[in-house]
Amino acid sequence: MNKKVKRIIYYILPFAAALVSAVLYFAIPESGKQKQMNAPYYMCFLLAAIIILAVALVAGIFAKDFGKKLQGKLPFYAGLILFIAVLNTIFSKTKLLPVLYFPSIDRITGLLWEQKVFLLKNLIFSLGLLSQGFILGLLTGFFSGLALGYNRRVGYWLNPVTKFLGPVPTTAWIPLALSVFPTTHGANVFLIAFAVWFPVTLMTASGIQSVSKVFFEVSETLGAGTYYKVFHLAVPASLPQIFLGLFYGIISSFATLMAVEMNGNSQGIGWYINWQKSVMLYDGVYAGLIIIAVLCSFVLTMLFKVRDKIMVWQKGVIRW
């Protein structure tokens, strides 16, 4: 096939998919079981997405690299749009599935829109908790990993402790943390920090221990002292592993976040999901899940962006 024809087809695909979605939405009558919303929110969201895509495509004409990357993603976007259309058709046009667990796309998108301020508040709360715990866990994990990996005596005393306490699932610490800390917030921050601390410590220590011995000898013959060897040799050499530890840490911090938001307070996306579940409002559960998924993927994308920036010399241990 001609390259130009192929490109035109690529460009048309998502718009065609959107058109199909609209036809399915308006042409097939509702089953009548789903709660009806005040507006066709699903279609509004789809329209917004299509407009954003169109703007991005126009921008891609000028920013060639971006345009090329976007072009490769177009079939996927088209597929996603069609997939959602099929889901919505099954959920709201047929009576195949229980309405309680499978809300229409209209209801999910409608909820996202109508409760946006409330959801945003919860999101900000979750982000606050997450970042406090994350930063604490990162710092303690980095320095304890450094001490463990570099100093044999520290390793002798701390290694067994790390290996014994670290693998315990964070959620198992919840009862203890709640009774030890004066505030629930403090306990929650601690638990998230703990979830980050373990993988960061482990990976930092193992990263430093696996630095080639010759590198240390080279730096000694160049007149480097201990401080310089630690921060200008051991740390940069083990950055790939440290980032891997961070990656695992972030993932387990999300899991912990969801769990600790049950503790006493009534704020945060994790709490929201559980609350919606307990009152049997599954459109809220889906909305919360979407927000969490977007948040996780955004945070991890940022992590990998930072990694690629710092480690131009080393690419792709894990691709994101």
Add this chain to the structure above:
Amino acid sequence: MVEVGNIQINNVNKNFDEVHVLNNFSLNIEPGSFVSLIGPSGCGKSTLLRIIGGLEKQYEGSVFLDGERITKAGSDRGFAFQGSNLFPWLTVQGNVAFGLKARKIYKERKNDVADIIKLVGLQGFENSFPHQISGGMQQRASLARALVGHPKVLLLDEPLGALDAFTRMNLQDEILRIKNENNMTMLMVTHDVDEAIYMSDKVVVMSARPSRVEAVIDIKLPHPRVRVQDTFALYRNKILEILNFGGQLHEAEYNI
């Protein structure tokens, strides 16, 4: 000018567990000379070099640099390792500047970095990472890194072993040029008899384990040397005979 770079090795004994590697090893290396250590594999050439470099601290006997006893590694002795061992997270510039920065004298000696990079012929590659340049260039960068702090002595542990023949000859000339320009002492471990003859003022032939000095051969050829000289072969035969490889030549002749 007082000549610097005198290495004195007195009665050094070194054991690795039960293995006796160096046996009352003594050697005096004159300032400004190029000395090669050659000998059967496992005879402790590299160990001796590491002792002088201060990387090997458990041994009997003593080693002095200009009358001062060597106890640990230091920037007065440059060390070129087998393989370039450049730090992969630093550019050529960053690798070369590493020692100066570690010693907090980078600001005053900033120009030295550019000078040495030019000296080893790497200008234009300052901002390349090690994986972006060829093996020969990596070895040049590694040499530059060892030389930038103006060590009194450069210790070379088979630095060219991993390179192809042409790059190797090229770098041999380069190292000799650097030595003459800076009037420094160089001590090199090598397996290559030709390389030892081509580069050295003295070739120290070591015996098998536990090793001591088997012979010291003065290479009385004028610099710059010519690789195709007949006298070269005489030195080579002499060294190979000492190493007990002389006899095998006859067998080889029958095969031809």
